[in-house]
Amino acid sequence: MKTARNILILTVLFFAASIPFGFGAIPVIFDTDMGNDADDAMALAILNAFIDRGECDLLAVTLTKSSPNAAPYIKMLNTYMGHPDIPIGMTSQQRTPEDGKYLAAIFELKKEDGTPLFPKPEVKTVPAVTLMRQKLAEAQDSSVVMIQVGFSTNLAELLDSPADAVSDLAGRELVAKKVRLLSTMFGAFNDRYQAEYNVVNDVPAARKLLEEWPTPIWFSGFEIGEAITISQTQMDRTFVADPDHPLCRTFALYRKGWDEFQPTFDVTSVLLAIRPYQGYFTLSPKGKARVNGDNVTVFEEDSEKEHQYILDVTAEQNARVQEAFLYLMSQPKLK
Numbered sequence: 001m002k003t004a005r006n007i008l009i010l011t012v013l014f015f016a017a018s019i020p021f022g023f024g025a026i027p028v029i030f031d032t033d034m035g036n037d038a039d040d041a042m043a044l045a046i047l048n049a050f051i052d053r054g055e056c057d058l059l060a061v062t063l064t065k066s067s068p069n070a071a072p073y074i075k076m077l078n079t080y081m082g083h084p085d086i087p088i089g090m091t092s093q094q095r096t097p098e099d100g101k102y103l104a105a106i107f108e109l110k111k112e113d114g115t116p117l118f119p120k121p122e123v124k125t126v127p128a129v130t131l132m133r134q135k136l137a138e139a140q141d142s143s144v145v146m147i148q149v150g151f152s153t154n155l156a157e158l159l160d161s162p163a164d165a166v167s168d169l170a171g172r173e174l175v176a177k178k179v180r181l182l183s184t185m186f187g188a189f190n191d192r193y194q195a196e197y198n199v200v201n202d203v204p205a206a207r208k209l210l211e212e213w214p215t216p217i218w219f220s221g222f223e224i225g226e227a228i229t230i231s232q233t234q235m236d237r238t239f240v241a242d243p244d245h246p247l248c249r250t251f252a253l254y255r256k257g258w259d260e261f262q263p264t265f266d267v268t269s270v271l272l273a274i275r276p277y278q279g280y281f282t283l284s285p286k287g288k289a290r291v292n293g294d295n296v297t298v299f300e301e302d303s304e305k306e307h308q309y310i311l312d313v314t315a316e317q318n319a320r321v322q323e324a325f326l327y328l329m330s331q332p333k334l335k
């Protein structure tokens, strides 16, 4: 009898604890510098797979990269993976405006008959912060997970945004009310002393984010994505049934002329956000991250603070994460 009661209590506790973490579709805003590296595209593909699995509700994709081909690329990939209507927000600033290796090149690929393999879609973007405010205002309290895998430009602007017709809350209060967690590919930790790309590209915004963001932040440092790689050979094998999947073609365009191992920086922040407690990663004790005078992230443990970073992955975690990435990226349409 006592055992039965304990099982009942444990079951109730398990489901209560699982509501905000991992079960049910997690509302997500994905903020990306799509085009600067291939991992942003891999991360978006995995979010699309999570939508089909009922694990994620992708409210919006917002851009911190100002290339005019970035939004058409995102719409093309979302459409191919079955979700053409996800709204796209554009940064207000001119930051890394070049096309890089795949944003424009993907639309130049041709079928055998000479027509485009991926016709470039028309996209109506809205300002990123306007879109974020709208989606946050509509969301339930403490529900939204923000995933930031580019520069901190948009989130810093969101913090400073004034009350408007969408919400009578200013940005910081709106975030505090609606956002549950920020998962970000940002900086470097685990004793790695490095001025990381996403920080360096907008240092004032990165500092502002660390000082003022009012929810817990989980960091995936440079060293995590660097340690978990996906090779061209793995991609070709995984996409053998669909070699013209835009992600497979993106990967080939981006890796062309390089060695075959692609780091998975941004993809780790997505997996951590959607499946935090399934054995993929271990988080550090709580503390406070800041950006020092060398633009390097430094971390001080403090149980009263809400920052945590992913600890160096073990060999077992690395294998588990690669397995998830490869399967999710290439998941066939479920409906």
Ligand SMILES: [Ca+2]
Pocket: 032, 033, 034, 036, 037, 039, 040, 149, 150, 266
């Ligand atoms: Ca990125």
